[in-house]
Amino acid sequence: MSRKTPSKSERYFTTGLTMITSRGNNGPNVMAAEWVMQISYQPILIGVFIHKGSQTLKNVERTKEFGINVASQDQTTGVNIAGGYSGTELDKLKIKSIFKLIKPRKIKTPLISGCTINAECKLVKKQKLGDHVMIVGKVVNIRHDDSKRPLIYHKGRYFDLGSSIEQDRVKVNVQKDTMEFFKNIASEKFVVKCVGVVVESKKKILVIPRSKTILDMIPFSVPSPGMNQRDHLIKFLKQIRLNLQVEDIPIMKRLILKNGKNIQRVNFVLFKGTIRKSSKITKWKSPRQDSLIAGLI
Numbered sequence: 531m532s533r534k535t536p537s538k539s540e541r542y543f544t545t546g547l548t549m550i551t552s553r554g555n556n557g558p559n560v561m562a563a564e565w566v567m568q569i570s571y572q573p574i575l576i577g578v579f580i581h582k583g584s585q586t587l588k589n590v591e592r593t594k595e596f597g598i599n600v601a602s603q604d605q606t607t608g609v610n611i612a613g614g615y616s617g618t619e620l621d622k623l624k625i626k627s628i629f630k631l632i633k634p635r636k637i638k639t640p641l642i643s644g645c646t647i648n649a650e651c652k653l654v655k656k657q658k659l660g661d662h663v664m665i666v667g668k669v670v671n672i673r674h675d676d677s678k679r680p681l682i683y684h685k686g687r688y689f690d691l692g693s694s695i696e697q698d699r700v701k702v703n704v705q706k707d708t709m710e711f712f713k714n715i716a717s718e719k720f721v722v723k724c725v726g727v728v729v730e731s732k733k734k735i736l737v738i739p740r741s742k743t744i745l746d747m748i749p750f751s752v753p754s755p756g757m758n759q760r761d762h763l764i765k766f767l768k769q770i771r772l773n774l775q776v777e778d779i780p781i782m783k784r785l786i787l788k789n790g791k792n793i794q795r796v797n798f799v800l801f802k803g804t805i806r807k808s809s810k811i812t813k814w815k816s817p818r819q820d821s822l823i824a825g826l827i
């Protein structure tokens with residue numbers, strides 16, 4: 531089956547590329563596939579969307595297993611061959627200069643060497659969706675190669691990954707104790723999510739002490755996952771007896787805290803607050819005195 535030429539908009543999706551290995555009556559086969567993604571952690575499930583005319587689909591229907599080989603930047607020729615010819619036209623894996631096979635551990639279908647990820651999958655679901663068929667594989671063995679970089683596919687062309695960008699994060703140099711405080715809250719998490727309130731008056735910010743030894747901070751707290759941020763904040767303010775009126779428009783502040791080589795990402799959701807008459811106010815501070823507070827307003 532020849533694939534319809536994609537419309538312009540379809541070509542604007544950006545994907546990685548994989549080579550799907552399978553086993554037919556006449557031996558192993560490989561096809562290129564961009565429509566592949568992990569869809570569950572526990573167990574690891576990967577969905578692949580395959581057109582009905584492919585040899586690969588017939589093979590997978592027969593053996594109920596397949597290999598997912600995530601292509602690296604060195605493998606554009608392999609992907610072109612795997613995607614340009616059907617197994618019915620060419621014994622693609624016989625081209626030894628392009629495809630080097632690796633023995634699988636838990637399935638019988640071979641894998642391809644030089645990829646960023648090799649996953650051995652057992653078929654757990656098959657469903658026709660539009661003009662493609664979704665096959666879902668449960669990963670029974672998986673390995674990755676850190677030294678390889680993934681191949682990116684966009685507008686029908688191959689790209690490399692490029693460098694990581696964190697443009698929307700403000701970098702703030704903080705004192706060692708502030709860093710330790712947030713590292714502690716993070717307990718190994720990549721990002722700490724906090725919700726806080728900013729109360730400004732006469733160019734000063736309302737602050738509260740965060741511990742006996744360190745830091746005045748704007749009032750903030752860490753909600754448990756899934757908890758509504760504003761509801762949590764209001765509860766927290768009540769607990770610390772700050773009687774504030776909290777607005778309902780969130781302001782997002784995404785920071786990278788830095789102290790020497792140490793960094794910690796912190797995402798703040800901030801709400802503006804105003805003091806109600808009966809409030810017991812602890813302290814006001816000029817934002818310029820504190821790099822973290824200055825980064826937050």
Ligand SMILES: Cc1cc2nc3c(=O)[nH]c(=O)nc-3n(C[C@H](O)[C@H](O)[C@H](O)COP(=O)(O)O)c2cc1C
Pocket residue numbers: 533547559560561562563564565566579580581583584585586587609610612613614615616617618662683
């Ligand atoms: C870059 C690229 C990405 C592709 N992605 C898919 C895909 O996600 N799903 C699909 O069904 N076919 C995809 N194809 C087409 C198949 O790889 C192609 O039809 C192949 O010849 C099928 O091989 P087989 O008949 O040996 O299984 C892609 C082709 C290329 C070049």
